[in-house]
Amino acid sequence: MFPFSFEWVWDAGHLIFFGGFWYAVSILGAGMTYVILKAAYETMCDGEEHH
């Protein structure tokens, strides 16, 4: 999973497989981070409007 595991080899197989995996995970992570931060910001704005 990580380059420091002893079975890791810097070959095309590892780069393609983990490249694809981490790419998908980053999209999910980035997407969720974005929507959570945006929701938090909008919630704060709601609060300010009430005051």
Added chain:
Amino acid sequence: MKQENTKTHKFGMVIDLDKCTGCGSCMVSCMSENNVPFKDDESDKKKSITWMRVYKLTNGKSFPDTEMVYLPRPCQHCAGKGGHGHSPCVSVCPATATDYGYDTGIVSQIYTRCFGCRYCMGACPYHARYFNWWDPKWPEGMEKYLSPSVSPRMRGVVEKCSFCYHRYQAARDIAYSQGDKNEIPEENYQTACTTACPAGAIVFGDLNNPEHKVHKIVNPDPHPDTFNKHVVGKSRNPNVFRLLERLGTNPKVYYLSEREWVRKAGDNYREGEWDKIKNHYGATSTHG
């Protein structure tokens, strides 16, 4: 200090089926050498762990033409299609718990790494892999007789014949201490089943070393098979064959028999196919 062999070995075995009497010494010695666990009730053979298993084959003919043969089957230590080390089990193991040693040709099993998915068992057509369905238990006092060189396995992992790898390690240590780390003398590394066979039916050694008896008997073809590019290391001895050679698993366990029906039983042939190709498969090689 790290010990490395720069010379590539290819350890293999040839079993003379015409000599094998089916006595089972190989199975017993294997179990005791490798701390193979057993149960009170071993009647269900599909749940028994037998790294070395002896099959009984018959020619299917009735008396007085009945013939039978005993076929000992250890792990075949397949080199995979084209001999690149992608054996059926190694290529499928998801956790890299089984590995192909490019320096020895031995397929290893890392017990503490295996998490017991059993994909390797499904992939092996020889049923050479066994699962520890139970916790290993030995009768009281018997644990004192366990070999200290081989780690016992825990419940929930797969195990199989290792070509007595610990004996290879010991032989390598000796070779290293004697200065020639690449040279493993034939007599220094022999598997338990080989040494136990009273009929001398099992011959073990380095298929890459022309001095070794196993190489002399097998005389492996250095070129890929002309009929099937996936097959490498085919024997040029007309009486030597491998199990399921046509699948391209490229085992390093060879079998020897002068009887044609025995050689034919080593693989699958369609109606009439054997007669057409027996001069190639299991008989004489085109590279002879």
Added chain:
Amino acid sequence: MDSALIPEGAKRCSFPKFYAGIALVGAVVLWGVFAWILIYWKGLNQTNMNDYYGFALWIWADLAIIAVGGGAFFTGLLKYIFKIDELKNIINFAVIIGFICYSSALLILAIDIGQPLRGWFIFWHANVHSMLTEVAFCLSAYFAVLTIEFIPNILENRQANKVPFFRHLAHNMHGVMAVFAAAGAFLSFFHQGSLGGVAGVMFGRPFAVREGLFIWPWTFFLFTWSAAAFGPCFTLLVTKITEVITGKKLVSDKTVHLLAKISGWMISTYIIAKIIDTIYWATVTVPSLGFELSHFYSNNSFYGYSILFIEIILCGVVPGAILIMKSTRENPTLRLVAIILGTIGVCLNRWVMVLQVMAVPVMSFDTWALYIPSWQEVATTILPIAYGIILIAVTYRYLPVFPQEHELNHANEADTVKKEVLTEDAIIKEAVAATE
């Protein structure tokens, strides 16, 4: 008692009735959990698996539920990427079914492995050449996608939605759902495929092995295709069952017809590919390895040619044909027959690609091996079904799963009221006329 949680305007059964039902199914869950504990405590000797059957009922169940759960990714792909807006009426339910299927698959895998505490090794020490590694990575990642797709629906619960942050979060998640759906489709393509690859790469098993494209055997593509084809069948089947149990129309005919039509075309194209694959395998691959086709379908008491007929013709060609023709597709009975056959067909395909692979002897002196699962295996396989029923019941009760529910049911009620009023009017008019 729990009316504050029930979606506004929705009619649900009484609280005691609901929880009595849940308790009943919960008993089945407990039975499964008991078997699970037994298996973890005593080991896999509690199963009837053996060294010939390293893969058995559980792996079949895994493959089957992931195949039928394929409706989630495919419907998501059609809705969010291909913008087929009509499917918004069923997407929530498809996601819930997918969530149940995938969580169940992960649960069964966790039960199935010999050393459960080492389960994480498949990630940590991954062998990228193994199809099972690809399955584990993509399946877990796609389960994360399904969870993400499920969250907005949960947050739309009447009480949760009152929390401003949750309201905004659900809204924002809907906004970027296309990105998640695209990632889900990508991951699904690979894990559905690699589940097919699990069998196809076993070159020591002539019954399973297939040639293919680069590293992927044909089964890789066939599995993805069949999951996309039959997954919607299962979504429609569960929808139908839910409608029967609730006594309500939950998804409009228009949506059902559309999804059935898409499924029909996918099944038909898949089955053509499957037939070509089978013919090529039977006439080229198998003979080249020294086997006759009859070797795989004779000399045993269970696997005959009939299994091939049932899988491909009865549960493949037939449902495909029913669903692509408008007249049969829009006939509720025939459609139901088709989606049931389709669901059976894909499950049977997975059975064959797991169990029959293990059963067929490969060495010339080996024998057929048949297997009957133990009660512990059966209980742990039923466990996820019971869990699925509970989750569907709870989500249906408390979440706005079906956007058309109100329109399809309350609109009818309104019509009935209107008709009654009209009838009363007529009576009054008649009475007035009579008096005059």
